[in-house]
Amino acid sequence: MRPFMHNMRGTSTLPVLLAVVAVAALFLLPNFVESTYALHIMILIFISIIMGSGWNILGGYTGQYSVGHAAYFGVGGYTTIILMQYRHIAPWYGVWAGILVAVAIALIIGTICFRLRGPYFVLASIAVAEIFRVTALNLKKLTNGAEGILITDIPPFKIGDVVITDFMSKVPFYYIGLVTLIIAIFATWMLQNSKLGYYFQAIREDQDAAHSLGINLTIYKNVALACSVVFTSLAGSLYGLYVGFIDPSTVLALDLSVQIVMTCIIGGIGTIFGPVIGAVVLVPFSEALRSNMIAQAIIDSGLVSENSGFGFFLKEQLSHAHVLIYGILLVVVILYMPDGILGFVRKLTSKRRKEAI
Amino acid sequence: MAVFLQSMLSGILIGGVYALIGIGLTIIFGVMRVINFAHGDVLMIGMYMTYFLFTLLHIDPFVSIVVTIPLMFLFGAFLQKVFINRVLGALPQNQILLTIGMGLVMSNAVMLAFTSDYKILSTKYSSSSFNILGISISSPLLISFAITIIITVALYWFLYRTDTGQAIRATAQDRGAAQLMGINVKRMSIIAFGLGAALAGTAGALISPTYYIFPQVGSVFTLKAFVITVLGGMGSIVGATLGGVLIGIAESVGGVYFGSGWKDVIVFMVFLLVLLFKPSGLLGTSKD
Numbered sequence: 001m002r003p004f005m006h007n008m009r010g011t012s013t014l015p016v017l018l019a020v021v022a023v024a025a026l027f028l029l030p031n032f033v034e035s036t037y038a039l040h041i042m043i044l045i046f047i048s049i050i051m052g053s054g055w056n057i058l059g060g061y062t063g064q065y066s067v068g069h070a071a072y073f074g075v076g077g078y079t080t081i082i083l084m085q086y087r088h089i090a091p092w093y094g095v096w097a098g099i100l101v102a103v104a105i106a107l108i109i110g111t112i113c114f115r116l117r118g119p120y121f122v123l124a125s126i127a128v129a130e131i132f133r134v135t136a137l138n139l140k141k142l143t144n145g146a147e148g149i150l151i152t153d154i155p156p157f158k159i160g161d162v163v164i165t166d167f168m169s170k171v172p173f174y175y176i177g178l179v180t181l182i183i184a185i186f187a188t189w190m191l192q193n194s195k196l197g198y199y200f201q202a203i204r205e206d207q208d209a210a211h212s213l214g215i216n217l218t219i220y221k222n223v224a225l226a227c228s229v230v231f232t233s234l235a236g237s238l239y240g241l242y243v244g245f246i247d248p249s250t251v252l253a254l255d256l257s258v259q260i261v262m263t264c265i266i267g268g269i270g271t272i273f274g275p276v277i278g279a280v281v282l283v284p285f286s287e288a289l290r291s292n293m294i295a296q297a298i299i300d301s302g303l304v305s306e307n308s309g310f311g312f313f314l315k316e317q318l319s320h321a322h323v324l325i326y327g328i329l330l331v332v333v334i335l336y337m338p339d340g341i342l343g344f345v346r347k348l349t350s351k352r353r354k355e356a357i
Numbered sequence: 358m359a360v361f362l363q364s365m366l367s368g369i370l371i372g373g374v375y376a377l378i379g380i381g382l383t384i385i386f387g388v389m390r391v392i393n394f395a396h397g398d399v400l401m402i403g404m405y406m407t408y409f410l411f412t413l414l415h416i417d418p419f420v421s422i423v424v425t426i427p428l429m430f431l432f433g434a435f436l437q438k439v440f441i442n443r444v445l446g447a448l449p450q451n452q453i454l455l456t457i458g459m460g461l462v463m464s465n466a467v468m469l470a471f472t473s474d475y476k477i478l479s480t481k482y483s484s485s486s487f488n489i490l491g492i493s494i495s496s497p498l499l500i501s502f503a504i505t506i507i508i509t510v511a512l513y514w515f516l517y518r519t520d521t522g523q524a525i526r527a528t529a530q531d532r533g534a535a536q537l538m539g540i541n542v543k544r545m546s547i548i549a550f551g552l553g554a555a556l557a558g559t560a561g562a563l564i565s566p567t568y569y570i571f572p573q574v575g576s577v578f579t580l581k582a583f584v585i586t587v588l589g590g591m592g593s594i595v596g597a598t599l600g601g602v603l604i605g606i607a608e609s610v611g612g613v614y615f616g617s618g619w620k621d622v623i624v625f626m627v628f629l630l631v632l633l634f635k636p637s638g639l640l641g642t643s644k645d
Contacts, residue, residue, distance in 0.1 A: 065450040067457075116632060118449050119392050123583050124632050127625045130580060134625075138618045254576055258457055265454060321469050327461025334455040335443055 026178055030171050039170040043242060045283045046177030047235050052263035052275025053184040054231030059261065060270035061188075061197060062224040063204030064114070067122050068129030069232050069260045071109075074136065074252035075102045076233025077240035081149055082142065090155050095237045102233035103226050110225040114218055117207070126254065133252035148247025151240075173242045180238065184231050188272050191227070200224050204270070232260070255323065262326060266333050268342030277341050282329075286322035363492050364613040365606060370498040372605020373505035374560050378578055379585030379597035380512065381556030387529035387592035388549035391441055391452045395460035397579030399436075399554045403429055403561025404570045405467060408478050411565075418478060418566050419500055425562045426555045433554025434547045441550060442543070460575060468572035476570040483566050501563035508559060509598060512552075516594065525549055529592060557582075584628040590637055 033039060051073060058064050079098035083089040089097070113124045136143045143149065156166040165172040191197040199220050202210040211217050240246040250256070259282075267278030337344035378400060385393050393399075403425055410421040440459060444452050486495045516522035527535040528545040536542050560578075568574070585604050589596025607627060612620040 065453070067453070112629070112633060119453060120587075120632060122450065122453055123392070123587065124629060126580065126583075127628050127632075131622055131625045131629075134619070134621045138616075138622075258461070261454065321465060323461055324465035324469060327458045327463075327465060330454060330458030331440065331462065334447075334451050334458065335440070338447065338451055 023182060027175075030174055036170055039174055041284055041287055043170060043173050043177050044287065045279045046174070046181045047239050047242070048259075048263055048279035048283050049181045049275050050177070050184050050238070051232050051235035051260050052267070052278055053181070053188055054228045054235065055260045056188065056228075056264050056270065056275050057191065057200070057231075058224045058228035060264055060274065061191070061204060062200040062221060064221060064224065065122050065261070066125040066225075066228075067254075067257050067261060068125035068127075069228075070252050070254065070256040071129040071132040072102045072106055072229045072232040073236035073239070073256060073260070074132060074246075074248070075105055076236035077246050077251050078136065078143060078149075078236075080237035081151060081240045081246050084154070085149055085151060088155075090157075091237070091241055092157065095234065098237045099230055099233045102229050102236075106225050106229040107222055110222040111218065114221040114225075126257070129252065129254065129257055133248050133254075136248040136252055143248070146248060148245055148250075151244045151246075154241060167241075173238070177238060177242075180231075180234055185272060185276070187227070187231075192272060196220075196223065201270075259326070262330055264340075266329060266340055268340030271340075271342050274340055274342050281341065282326070285325065289322040289325060359491055360613060361610070364609045366492055366494065367498065368606035368609030369602055370495070370502045370605070371609065372602035373502040373509075374563050374601075375581060375585055375605050376598045376601025377505055377508065377556050377560040377563070378582045379589065379601045380509070380594055381553035381560070382582040383586045383589070383592055383594055383597040384525070384529075384549050384556075385553040386586065387594075388525060388532075389441065389445060389546050390449075391445070391456070392449075392583070393550075393553065394453055394456040394579055395436075395463060395575075396553070396557055396582045397575030397577065398460040398463040399429070399433065399575075400557040400561040400578050401467065401570075401572065401575040402432065402463060403558030404565045404568070404574065405471065406558065407562040407565045408476055408570050411478055411480075418480065418562055419504060422504070422559050422562045425558050429558030430551040430555040432558070434551040436554065437547045437550035442546065445546075460579065464572045464575055471572070473572055478565045478570060480566050495567070497566045501566075504563060508556075512556075513594075521545075521548065525552075581624070584624055587628060588631050 029042070030039060051069070055066070055069050058066055076095075076098035079101045080091055080094035083094040083097055084091050109128050113121060113128065116124050137146055139145075154167040157172075167173070191200070199210070199215050202213070202215060203217060203220060203224075207217060236251060240251065263278035263282060264275050265278070266281060267274035267276065333340065339347070378396070382393055382396050385391060385396075406425050406428065407418045407421050410416045410424060411418055416424070436459065440455060441452075444455050480497070482496045482500075484495075485497075486493045488494075514522075516526055524535070524540045525545050525548060527538065527540055528542050528549075532542055535545070557578075581604065585600040586597050587600075588603060589598070589600030604624060604627075608620050608624055611623040615623060
């Protein structure tokens with residue numbers, strides 16, 4: 001059995017203090033950072049943490065490895081954006097509609113698929129996500145097919161007559177992302193130490209034993225899925241609104257499902273801060289590749305001349321290679337640190353502690 | 358009726374290639390209990406190999422499988438020895454993620470090397486076809502179907518008539534018992550993965566004259582391979598053969614009557630239904 005973290009009462013004051021300072025710093029950050037690019041990266045990290053935390057509830061705590069979470073990400077995003085674009089329903093209502101639709105769909109799928117176990121469940125989750133992707137491609141009247149939906153404008157958010165934000169800059173998205181991610185982490189933390197969380201972990205450790213102790217597998221797996229989908233759908237809506245564009249090949253693709261799982265695996269599955277670490281490692285890295293910063297750095301360092309064939313090749317191609325790095329990371333993590341970065345660090349420190357004794 | 362027969366026939370022809378893909382996946386699963394999510398990407402590598410053999414050395418795609426099969430076998434053996442072997446005892450989800458990662462590395466490495474442009478391998482006979490009783494048959498599909506049959510027969514002979522083949526099947530049946538009987542299961546695993554890769558590579562070679570070649574082509578076939586093997590029963594070779602042909606027909610007939618956009622939905626629906634109501638597959642016997 002994996003160690004079940006620390007007890008709530010056992011939490012010392014130092015980490016809490018650190019967390020408070022970190023959150024305060026994040027809230028103040030947009031006041032000091034002028035660069036929109038830095039904010040952009042932060043927002044992407046936030047979204048990645050939210051979807052990772054969502055998946056973590058189902059995959060990490062309940063042990064149900066869904067590789068089809070893009071379906072719920074996409075359903076949330078599409079619902080919010082279709083409602084806004086074609087029905088003129090403001091996104092701050094549409095987001096909830098997105099969650100409702102995504103959870104409803106998830107419960108139907110869950111009831112069907114949770115009868116399957118292990119690799120069969122993984123395959124079924126992929127098949128479901130693919131059905132959604134192909135359906136979104138074909139339902140042209142609703143989703144505009146492969147062309148996707150371009151958001152023309154988001155209505156300004158008003159309370160009374162006071163305009164709170166018009167969503168023109170990145171700052172409102174930053175704060176929405178930050179608040180949602182804090183809620184997601186707090187929810188995971190609450191869950192981990194709750195009776196419900198223990199049920200989930202019992203199912204992860206041994207389904208049959210959990211069942212024999214009176215835990216209804218179908219019900220609690222579905223509850224875990226619903227909790228998980230709430231955050232996945234939120235992340236989808238937020239992503240769609242932030243990017244201003246949604247299409248099946250970005251929000252419903254298998255690549256996205258894999259990316260969601262990877263965020264957790266790389267950080268450490270079934271831990272509160274696993275998705276955080278995974279996102280903080282993965283997002284800036286892949287963005288740096290995508291925007292050609294790494295190729296430029298290699299050329300600037302003088303290792304490769306810009307005009308040489310290889311330098312040209314790097315500049316042209318390395319920006320396409322961010323998924324390659326994802327793949328290599330995934331292979332390395334599974335082979336050498338199957339418990340993720342957090343698990344790896346924990347193992348190192350516990351070894352050191354043992355040696356000290 | 359003619360439309361129905363026509364789509365049936367093209368379904369069967371393409372189903373032969375699907376069967377090869379499915380058999381490859383099912384052998385790997387049978388021997389190692391590992392679901393290879395990189396299967397389609399291995400196929401993609403086979404496609405590129407064929408493409409370059411054709412464009413650089415002018416070797417006909419159907420002849421080039423003589424080169425592709427041994428090369429892909431070695432490639433598969435390498436993957437098994439270096440990567441898969443290390444996770445044989447790990448959680449199934451970790452095995453799956455490892456192969457997903459390997460697939461990502463393959464498809465993106467190819468994209469990095471050869472760009473993501475669609476490549477077309479056009480031979481003289483690529484678009485040629487002939488008519489029998491009012492049904493038109495595409496020549497490259499027919500040739501590839503014939504080769505598929507030869508390979509399948511050879512494979513059955515190998516698995517059922519040779520010592521190595523029987524050792525592989527014994528390992529698939531019960532790894533522990535096979536080991537006790539003095540079978541080198543590690544070697545069998547390497548051969549099995551090599552065979553799986555060779556079959557996927559061959560399938561890639563066979564469809565390359567009629568299909569677009571691009572780095573991301575693999576994921577389509579990975580998903581199809583799952584559907585085929587689950588349909589036939591995980592680990593069942595006869596099942597995979599049958600599953601391949603059935604999926605070929607379902608796709609082709611479904612495409613005609615529901616529109617080609619929806620044919621994948623039909624395939625996945627069939628897949629889910631089989632998973633739910635007969636997870637051991639049409640011919641499979643539940644082993645776990």
